[in-house]
Amino acid sequence: MQNQASAEPTEAAPVQKPIVPKSASEALRPEPGTPPPPPRRRSRHARSQIVVFANFLLSLLVLAVVGASVLFYFGKLQFDAAGPSPAASTFLVKRGSGIVEIADGLERRGLISDARIFRYGVRAYGHEKDMKAGEYEVAAHASMRDIMETLRSGKSIMHSLTIPEGLTVQQIFDRIAANEVLAGDMPDTLPPEGSMFADTLRFTRGTMRQEIVTKLQAEQKKLVDEVWAKRNPDLPLKNVNEFVTLASIVEKETGVASERPHVASVFVNRLRKGMRLQSDPTIIYGLFGGKGKPADRPIYRSDIDKPTPYNTYIINGLPPTPVANPGRAALEAVANPLQTDDLYFVADGTGGHVFAATLKEHNDNVRRWRSIEQQKKEEAAKAAVQGGTDGEAEPGQGQPGQ
Numbered sequence: 249m250q251n252q253a254s255a256e257p258t259e260a261a262p263v264q265k266p267i268v269p270k271s272a273s274e275a276l277r278p279e280p281g282t283p284p285p286p287p288r289r290r291s292r293h294a295r296s297q298i299v300v301f302a303n304f305l306l307s308l309l310v311l312a313v314v315g316a317s318v319l320f321y322f323g324k325l326q327f328d329a330a331g332p333s334p335a336a337s338t339f340l341v342k343r344g345s346g347i348v349e350i351a352d353g354l355e356r357r358g359l360i361s362d363a364r365i366f367r368y369g370v371r372a373y374g375h376e377k378d379m380k381a382g383e384y385e386v387a388a389h390a391s392m393r394d395i396m397e398t399l400r401s402g403k404s405i406m407h408s409l410t411i412p413e414g415l416t417v418q419q420i421f422d423r424i425a426a427n428e429v430l431a432g433d434m435p436d437t438l439p440p441e442g443s444m445f446a447d448t449l450r451f452t453r454g455t456m457r458q459e460i461v462t463k464l465q466a467e468q469k470k471l472v473d474e475v476w477a478k479r480n481p482d483l484p485l486k487n488v489n490e491f492v493t494l495a496s497i498v499e500k501e502t503g504v505a506s507e508r509p510h511v512a513s514v515f516v517n518r519l520r521k522g523m524r525l526q527s528d529p530t531i532i533y534g535l536f537g538g539k540g541k542p543a544d545r546p547i548y549r550s551d552i553d554k555p556t557p558y559n560t561y562i563i564n565g566l567p568p569t570p571v572a573n574p575g576r577a578a579l580e581a582v583a584n585p586l587q588t589d590d591l592y593f594v595a596d597g598t599g600g601h602v603f604a605a606t607l608k609e610h611n612d613n614v615r616r617w618r619s620i621e622q623q624k625k626e627e628a629a630k631a632a633v634q635g636g637t638d639g640e641a642e643p644g645q646g647q648p649g650q
Contacts, residue, residue: 326361327365328392329391329392330391331359331360331390331394331395332358332359332360333357333358333386336386337357338384338385338386339357339359339384339395339399340383340384341380341381341399342454343381345379347376347379348367351363351364351366354366359390359395360392366392369392369393373396375400378400380399380402380404381452382402382404382405382452383404383405383452384404385398385405404452405452405453406450406451406452407452408448408449408451409427409448410449411423411444411446411448411449413446413499413572413573413575414496414499414503415573416537416538416540416571417438417440417443417444417538418438418537418539418540421461424457424461425457427457429451429453429454429455430451430454430455430456430457430460431455432456432459433457434458435461438538439465440569441538441570441572441573442492442493442495442570442574443465443469443573444461444464444465445463445468446574447467449463468573471579472488472579475583476491476579478584479582480584483585484516484519489570490566491583492570493567493568493571494519494566495578495581495582496570496571496572496573497525497527497529497566498512498515498574498581499572499578500527500572501527501529507600508577508580508581509584509585510588510603511581511593512581512585514590514593516582517588517591518591519565521591524560524562524564525565526560529571529572530558530559530567531552531554531558531559531560531561532571533558533567533572534554534556534557534558535556588603590603590605591604591606592604592605592609592613594610594613594617596620602616602617
């Protein structure tokens with residue numbers, strides 16, 4: 249029995265495969281057919297934190313939008329509301345001013361209630377860079393929107409300064425310097441006499457004085473060149489300086505525009521004949537320069553006899569420079585003077601002059617003028633200068649310049 253039992257076949261032991269060594273990378277590589285590990289699921293707690301944070305951000309965004317809308321609404325109401333100023337006023341936007349400076353200035357002047365709202369409003373409408381320099385009139389209770397539209401319109405208040413014909417450069421400078429609407433310093437040196445334009449200037453508050461001077465010089469040069477180009481080619485004038493010089497004398501001799509071509513013809517005829525011009529304005533300029541003669545100061549006989557580079561009773565031909573700044577009418581009169589034989593003129597007592605071709609006729613005119621002056625008992629008769637010899641016109645009374 250034991251033998252039978254022992255003879256029963258036994259289950260064979262599994263065969264051990266030999267162990268083959270692997271590299272580190274091969275050992276880490278998954279066996280073929282091995283399914284990937286299942287993904288790790290976020291915890292419920294982690295998912296709830298993300299949702300809460302997203303809700304928080306969304307709430308902030310909604311609140312920001314609502315807040316901005318409310319601010320915009322109330323800001324627009326204030327931007328369009330009536331302003332605090334009870335009366336009309338003016339406001340100056342300086343050149344180069346930015347929106348911050350403009351807004352702060354309006355608030356300081358009491359023209360707007362809040363500079364920040366004005367700045368934001370202007371920026372919201374896209375007009376931050378559209379504000380134009382100038383002085384503007386702001387109506388009583390003008391809204392910020394009204395003020396914005398006014399400042400970007402460029403329709404600023406215009407001021408004026410009249411420069412009449414016949415002033416000297418010094419006198420023009422004095423007028424420009426005395427104008428309180430203008431800004432800045434005057435140039436350090438005076439331009440040449442006769443080089444400034446006579447005009448009524450229009451400008452905004454704060455315009456620089458140098459700009460006005462430059463403009464007057466440029467306009468005068470343009471005018472002189474234009475008229476000089478159309479001159480009579482037979483004029484006894486060598487250059488533009490002589491042209492402007494004679495025009496300045498004509499300008500000072502008469503304020504009657506229609507007479508200027510006739511006055512110019514007298515001086516042109518004298519130059520052609522080699523006669524001295526004998527013009528009182530040249531005496532005055534030689535004595536007083538650009539400042540001019542005091543209004544109550546007559547011309548004395550001693551003034552006529554006093555030699556200066558400008559005294560055309562003493563010198564031959566024209567003085568070295570103009571004696572004033574001539575206007576267009578005087579320039580055109582010299583460029584194309586009336587064709588006459590006249591060599592003399594004298595005041596006729598009515599603001600004009602009478603002209604003569606001969607000395608005898610001229611002296612008769614002088615006597616009539618004296619009689620008129622005496623009859624009117626005007627002070628000018630007392631200031632009349634006596635004298636005259638050697639066939640010349642009586643100085644101060646019968647010369648062409650009276």
